[in-house]
Amino acid sequence: MNTFDIFRASTLDGAxxxxxxxxxxxxxxxxxxxVPSMKSGLAAPGLLVDLSAIKGLRxxxxxGNMLRIGALTRFSExxxxxxxxxxxxxxxxxxxxxxxRHVRNRGTLGGxxxxxxxxxxxxxxxxxxxxxxxxxxxxxxAADYFTGLFETALExxxxxAALEFPIPDAAAYAKHAHPASGYAVAGVFVARFGDDWxxxxxxxxxxxVFRLTQAEQALQQGGIKAAEGLNLGELELLDDATFPAxxxxxxxxxxxxxxxxxx
Numbered sequence: 001m002n003t004f005d006i007f008r009a010s011t012l013d014g015a016x017x018x019x020x021x022x023x024x025x026x027x028x029x030x031x032x033x034x035v036p037s038m039k040s041g042l043a044a045p046g047l048l049v050d051l052s053a054i055k056g057l058r059x060x061x062x063x064g065n066m067l068r069i070g071a072l073t074r075f076s077e078x079x080x081x082x083x084x085x086x087x088x089x090x091x092x093x094x095x096x097x098x099x100x101r102h103v104r105n106r107g108t109l110g111g112x113x114x115x116x117x118x119x120x121x122x123x124x125x126x127x128x129x130x131x132x133x134x135x136x137x138x139x140x141x142a143a144d145y146f147t148g149l150f151e152t153a154l155e156x157x158x159x160x161a162a163l164e165f166p167i168p169d170a171a172a173y174a175k176h177a178h179p180a181s182g183y184a185v186a187g188v189f190v191a192r193f194g195d196d197w198x199x200x201x202x203x204x205x206x207x208x209v210f211r212l213t214q215a216e217q218a219l220q221q222g223g224i225k226a227a228e229g230l231n232l233g234e235l236e237l238l239d240d241a242t243f244p245a246x247x248x249x250x251x252x253x254x255x256x257x258x259x260x261x262x263x
Contacts, residue, residue, distance in 0.1 A: 001038050001039050001041075002038070002044040002046075004038075004044075004045055004046055004047060004048055005046065005047050005048070006028075006047070006048045006050055007047060007048070007049050007050065008050040008052070008053050009049055009050065009051060009053065009054055010053050010054060011054060012054060012056075012057075012136045012159055012161065013136075015027070015049050015051055015054065015159060016136060016157050016158075016159060018047070018049050019047075019049050019156075019157045020157055022046060022047040023046075024045055024046035024047060025045055025046065025047040025048070025049050026043065026045040026047075026048060026049070027048075027049050027051055027114075027159060028048040028049060028050045028051065028052075029051050029052065029071065029072055029108040029110055029111035029114075030072075030074065030106045030107040030108040030111045031106065031111070032099075032103050032106055032107035032108075032111060032112075033111060033112070033115040033117055034048075034111070034115070051071075051072060051159065052072060054072070056070070056161070057070045057071050057072040057110070057161055057162070058070040058071075058072040058073050058077075059073060060073060060077065060078070060081045060083050060084060061083065062083045062086075062087050062167075065166065065167050066164050066165065066166055066167060067083065067084065067087045067088055067091075067164070067165045067167055068162055068163070068164050068165075069084075069091075069109055069162065069163050069165070070109075070110070070161070070162050071108065071109060071110025071111075071113075071114070071159075071160045071161055071162055071163065072108050072109075072110055073108060073109050073110075074104070074105065074106065074107065074108055074109075075095040075098045075103070075104040075105075075107050075108075075109070076095075076104050076105045078091060078092055078095040078109065079092050079095045079096050079104070087167050088129070088165060088167055088168065088171060089171075090125070090171035090172050090173050090189070090191075091125060091165070091171075093172075093173060094121050094122065094125055094173040094175075094189070095121075095122075097121060097173070097175050097177065097182075098112075098121055098122075098182070099181060099182040099183055100181075100182050103182075109122060109163060110160045110161075110162075110163070113126060113133070113152075113160065113163065114152065114154060114160045115150060116146055116149070116150055116151060116152050116208060116209075117150065117183075118149050118150070118202070118203065118205065118208045118209070118238075119178070119181075119183035119184050119185075119202070119203050120183070120184070120202060121173070121175065121184055121187050121202060123146060123200070123202050123208070123209035124173070124184075124187050124188065124189040124200035124201060124202035124209055125165070125171075125173065125189045125191075125200065126142045126145070126146075126163065126165075126200070126209075127142050127143075127146070127189075127198070127200035127209055127210070127211055128171070128189040128190065128191040128198045128199060128200035128211075129142075129165045129166055129168060129171065129189075129191050129198070129200075130142050130143075130166055130198065131163050131164060131165045131166070132163070132164040133145050133154075133160055133163055134160075134161050134162040134163065134164060135154065135158050135159060135160055135161055136158060136159045136161055137158065140153050140154075146208055146209050148207050148208060149207065149208050150208075151208075166193070168191040168192055168193050169192050169193060169194060170191070170192045170263045171189065171190065171191040171192070171263075172189070172190050172259040172260070172262035172263050173187065173188070173189045173190075173259060174187070174188050174255040174256075174258035174259040174262070175187040175188075175203075175255065176203075176251045176255060183203070184202050184203030185203050185204070185243050185248065185251065186201070186202075186203045186204045186248050186251040186252050186255055187201065187202040187203050187255065188200070188201055188212070188252060188255040188256050188258075188259050189201075189202075189259070190215075190256070190259040190260060190263065192219075192263070195220065196220065197215075197216050197219035197220055198211065198216060199211065199212040199215045199216050199219075199256065200212070201252055203248075204235075204237045204238055204248040204251070204252060205236070205237060205238070206236045206237060206238055207236075212232075212252070212256070214230055214232070215227045215230060215256055218230060224260050224263075227256060227260065228256075228257050228260065230253065230256070232249045232250075232252055232253050233246070233249050235248075235249055235252070237249060237252075
């Protein structure tokens, strides 16, 4: 790991100013993605701008038909939240499946979504629920946010402050976890808003998280039974020796059925 300095910001403006002034900086929230990347040499910032002391970036609140979760809210807090349990319980169930206990206690929602790790769980919920990313300067719709593996629409110095999730009529998440890391080999999040169905898939896409439009159309036209018999063999999926594309396609199919059964 390279040598680096740490600046602990107390305000959003101070964090952005420190990032811009240094020229070789990265933001630090929970560190569950960034620190391993630094250890392996995939990231080598000269300055870490620690966001953990900034007020207003943490907490969960229901506001009408929307659930707002601060970017620095940890997965363990999502699991324990009464607001999550009553508004979108599938988010609490999803958080309980994240990696391992250490990651759940230290990792943050914002860090996961800002890094857009293809094996992260929550991007599937962001897409399926049509969440809005609130930053220090603008609002970004889920459909415009994810741009590729480890890539998002965030500008280099932009800070993700909160996520706003519309509350669905029903939602569920099913996941096949990597046996060593607990991260998603495939994960399927299903949400229903009236007659509108939305399905997000994480862990398997060549370009990262994606909407499973075939399933959405089948659900809207023929209901759950129509979606259970889909052929997903033509999806463009990650392909490796351990989890080949054919396995991932089959996994997405059975996970979709599992999530629908939960509903």
